Amino acid sequence: MKSINAIQKGCDLHTHTQASDGMNEPTENVRLAYEKGLFAVAITDHDTVSGVQEAMEAGVKYGVKVIPGVEISTMTGGIDIHILGYFVDANNPEFLNRLANLRNTRNERNGKIIANLQKLWIPITMEEVISGLERELKPDESIGRPHIADTLVRKGFATDMRDAFDRYLAQGAPAYAPQPRISPQEACQWIREAGGTAVLAHPGLYGDDKLVRSILEQAQLSGIEVFHSDHNQEDELRYLTLAEEFKLIVTAGSDYHGERQGVVFHGDLGDKRVPEEVLEQLESARGRF
Template sequence: MLNKGDFHIHSNASDGKYSPTEIVILSKINKIDVISITDHNTTAGIEEAIEAGRNYGVSVVPAIELSTRFNNESIHLLGYFKNSLYQIDTFQEVLMLIKSHRYKTIRKILGNYINLERKDGKLSVIEGINLLRCFGASVVLAHPMRISSKNINQILRFPFDGIEAKYSYTDFNTSLYFINIALTKFSFYTAGSDFHSIKNKNSKHSFIGSVYLNNSEIEFFLKNSGYVALNYL
């Protein structure tokens, strides 16, 4: 039974301090049953995390945090992969190009897969949603409570599968507000500590498991996002 889940964690595959294996061990110590390592624009830590999860008894849902742009604001999308499509060469090539900011080349590639909205600059929110969906992910709006008041209402009109309603250092009323939105407009909500380091001084990030989904919330998330069939859960 999965009783405690943290679905927003960063490893040293992007800007976190610890390896995927170390994160799994920290999760086990802190009685976290299921996690997602959501590194920025990379899936490089997923396979190590899954293997470590098997060894230490922690379930791992493969995921990513994708950078997009809306109205001059950085908007992050969490993609939770329901299959192994994230491993194919095309998706991995796009992720490498995102890191090097080669957006014209990205759009030449993506033109064969998704409808494009912009001609240059970072991927738009809808391009990011379509990209993640194309490669087998359910798409979640990351930390909506950090999005500016001028943009949040427009952002919530996009066709996400869910939103990250429970987040690091977010008070109960704010979490409840976004939970209600998630249950009204989308299919589910997630929770994430946005963990980077034990010694992290960033007030936006907290420790693994300090924010989590409980047993019934995990079941709701897995059922409504299509993860019930994953053989390592």
């Protein structure tokens, strides 16, 4: 694969919007992609495709190709695993129903996290979290831990987003609450049945390459996100080797969520990108393994 820095245009295959835990409206992500010279951008919100239509319309306006995507939350081996889906049918009724069920369990988990925080004598409510959005919450949008972390920072219980996660919200932290989740295999099946292509997101964040290998052996993935804002060069080399071994499409994404408290999280839009040929590979793999 070409060096990320050598790709003058390219596509950022991992961005989030207000439809889940990003800070920007979908149109803004597309506008930023245009300003940064990208020819394409993927909208991959957590367990929802509600931002895709607006982004597609903005893509026509700005002349930027928009990849309809999603990032599905799964679990295996007690670890949260994220599966990216590309070129999914954002109007598929069965797929939309499945994602809605995932968001319902996420809402239940949010309530448990709030309760755990209150047990730690941190006076925080879900109403405060939602009001912190400073806009009306749409029915198919997804509230997640970053929104709770943002509230903790605003109320002075954490210095920044990273501190909020490390101190309270990350797996193993005192306010963390497990969430019933589907397996990576099931998420891949959902994506394929919605006409899409399944890719393992940011394997370096799981801290367990044996588990990553097990997922690649079992989940029937078509690709792996080798280049990610939180991967170092050593990570990239390891996952390039795995991609070659398992004959997987090599992808890249910034995991852009916008700016919170003056910090861009995880990386700036367009920092990680793939050439057009990778999009062609992903599109040709749609709905099959």
